[in-house]
Amino acid sequence: MKKENITIYDIAKEASVSPATVSRVLTGSAKVRPQTMRKIVDVMEKYHFRPNSLARSLLYKQTKTIGFILPDINHPFFSTLVLKSEAHALKLGYTSFLCNTMNNAINESNYLQSLIEKQVDGIIYLGGRINDSVPDKQYAEKLKKVMERIPVVFVNGRMEGVDAHIVRADEETGIERLVELLVNLNHQKIGFLGGVEGITSTDVKKAAFIQLMEKKGLEVNSEWIFGNGFSIESGEEVAAQLLSLNERPTAVICANDLVAIGMIKVLTKFGLKVPDDISVVGFDDIYLAEHFPPGITTVSQNYEQLGQTAINVLVDLMNHKQIEKEIIVPTSLVLRDSCKLL
Amino acid sequence: MKKENITIYDIAKEASVSPATVSRVLTGSAKVRPQTMRKIVDVMEKYHFRPNSLARSLLYKQTKTIGFILPDINHPFFSTLVLKSEAHALKLGYTSFLCNTMNNAINESNYLQSLIEKQVDGIIYLGGRINDSVPDKQYAEKLKKVMERIPVVFVNGRMEGVDAHIVRADEETGIERLVELLVNLNHQKIGFLGGVEGITSTDVKKAAFIQLMEKKGLEVNSEWIFGNGFSIESGEEVAAQLLSLNERPTAVICANDLVAIGMIKVLTKFGLKVPDDISVVGFDDIYLAEHFPPGITTVSQNYEQLGQTAINVLVDLMNHKQIEKEIIVPTSLVLRDSCKLL
DNA sequence: CTGTTAGCGCATTCAT
DNA sequence: ATGAATGCGCTAACAG
DSSP, rough: OOOOOHHHHHHHHHSSHHHHHHHHHHTOOOOOOOOHHHHHHHHHTTTTTTOHHHHHHHTTTTEEHHHHHHHTTTSSSHHHHHHHHHHHHHHHOOEEEEEEOTHHHHHHHHHHHHHHTTOOOOEEOOSSSGGGGSHHHHHHHHHHHHHHHHHHHHEEBBBBBBBBBEEEHHHHHHHHHHHHHHHHHOOOEEEEEETTTTBHHHHHHHHHHHHHHHHOOOOOOGGEEOOOOOHHHHHHHHHHHHTTTTSSOOOEEESSSHHHHHHHHHHTTTTTOOTTTTTTEEEOOHHHHSSSOOOOEEEEEHHHHHHHHHHHHHHHHHTTOOOOEEEEEOOOOOOOSSSSOO | OOOOOOOHHHHHHHHHHHHHHHHHHTTEEEEOOOHHHHHHHHHHTTTTTTOOOOHHHHTOOOEEEEEEESOOOOSSHHHHHHHHHHHHHHTTTTTEEEETTTTTHHHHHHHHHHHHTTTOOOOEEEGGGGGBOOHHHHHHHHHHHHHHSSEEEEEEBBBBBBBOEEEEHHHHHHHHHHHHHHOOOOOOOEEEEOOOOOOOHHHHHHHHHHHHHHHTTTOOGGGGEEEBSHHHHHHHHHHHHHHHSSSSSSEESSOOOOOOHHHHHHHHHOOOOTTTTTTESSSBBBBBHHSSOOOOEEOOOOOOHHHHHHHHHHHHTTTTOOOOOOEEEEOEOOOOSSSSOO
């Protein structure tokens, strides 16, 4: 079957006008006599006519479309961020392509290619290779080429050698708040667990942690800094490791809430109570952090603001507005019940 | 700035060939002399040329694009299902539009409109108005019109008066397994909590529950059937209500895992232990069900199979293959530790 | 094997 | 206020 589309020509013929006039009522670009207008609108409704945005986009050279590149929509951090971003984009008239790379570099390249061919007006890069502290040279080059033609915004990431516009949550300050909180609760033996070495968000957090600890004259015990991953499962592993330590920290900061959840789960299983026996804090404030017992003290990414800012920057870029290279969105401490006075 | 795109004409000129020949190397639709081919490929690479898929789609009348309509990507059920579906769609060469309606009818209509204008090849309808047991007449009509031109697949939903292709998890059998499990554990006083009256998935489950209970000669106490929502919060409310009951069931089936989580959280807070004092089971097997203490016994939606099937049906529809109107994907019982022998 | 031409559906000149 | 003609970028005839 040939998909026989209804076009403005069909409408024009039936309404005994020219295609141009139909187009005028579609765009409102010029005055049309009310009488003709009515006739045209009637015919359009009769056939449930909708203009083909492909044709329009081909002409206008814009598609009102944004591509999101991210590792995994199933991770609450991303699903929340995408949700908020997409909602804001919709308000601004943009529809969103979703590209889950599953941390697969080939998927990532293919998706990038596909987005370009589909002529998206801009790309929001939420994660993937842009988070590698030591990025793939070739991919960086490709990304730079892309950015010459299409606006790209990195969220919570940066790629060495790629001078992209960045919108990021203030993870440093978030970590600092966490450290200060724990110190105020008399903790001195504090660990940092989970995350992945070489991924910017982990490196940033770890660096902020170490720096403030040292500044406060507290020991940074490298035995209390380990872990590999962002999932509940990796939190479970980390907890097991922690349990086997000779000397344990009295409090740990986890790379994110999922890791904290995994930790708490295993610690509890082995009879350690959180926060009575050990204080555990997370990061991200995924919606679960509130509900997972005992309620996890964490740092909120302020998803709505982060998402909206990213979209706003992207749209500004599309409109060739001058705009700062890096915008930092504040994070905020969320107090719950997973840490207590030592 | 005018977005000056590189086109096959530019490539053709620089390679001293005709646009048609460039097109041929792009599509592989006809033989090109290796020598000419090389020349063309070189020029294409030099300019990082990528064909404009809008032009191509305009011609082919297909965009290799699928639209997903769903309430909220932040809900783990949807995020998992979308993830699996999108991955499969990608394998088949399709890119996905994401449309979060936030249960807002206006958003839903707008998105539907937008998807049509963007000429998506098909629509996967994961939730929203298609789940209303008593659907909006006008919207149903609109949907029917859409379906005349674009394949649509409903997942876990149906809409009265709209004869759509449906792919759904076997929720009835899932509920039956749950009931049987609880009965085998000697429970007789069983409640069904959460969900929303008038939403098909809730109605289906509730009906299956009542039917099997009656068949087994067990009392269906209407005081043990209540709740309004699919969230953790609604689970919390439901738990509070449950606690105020004169006579309580010994086991409850929750409309989904989030409700179960909310319930368990509040019950625990009020000193009731799950499963010791009351058995609680969920539905969906979101990834949290495994990790939320004590580990929630539930029914898996088999996301991967469900998602793949939905995409396969949609693609078959796009290829005008004859295909069953309704495909039921099996669900499976997942045993964990939230219920025990009475 | 390669070039020329027409058309996908729409919006926009330029006329009238 | 309206119509005719043109082009957005690409591919599929149709020639040669």
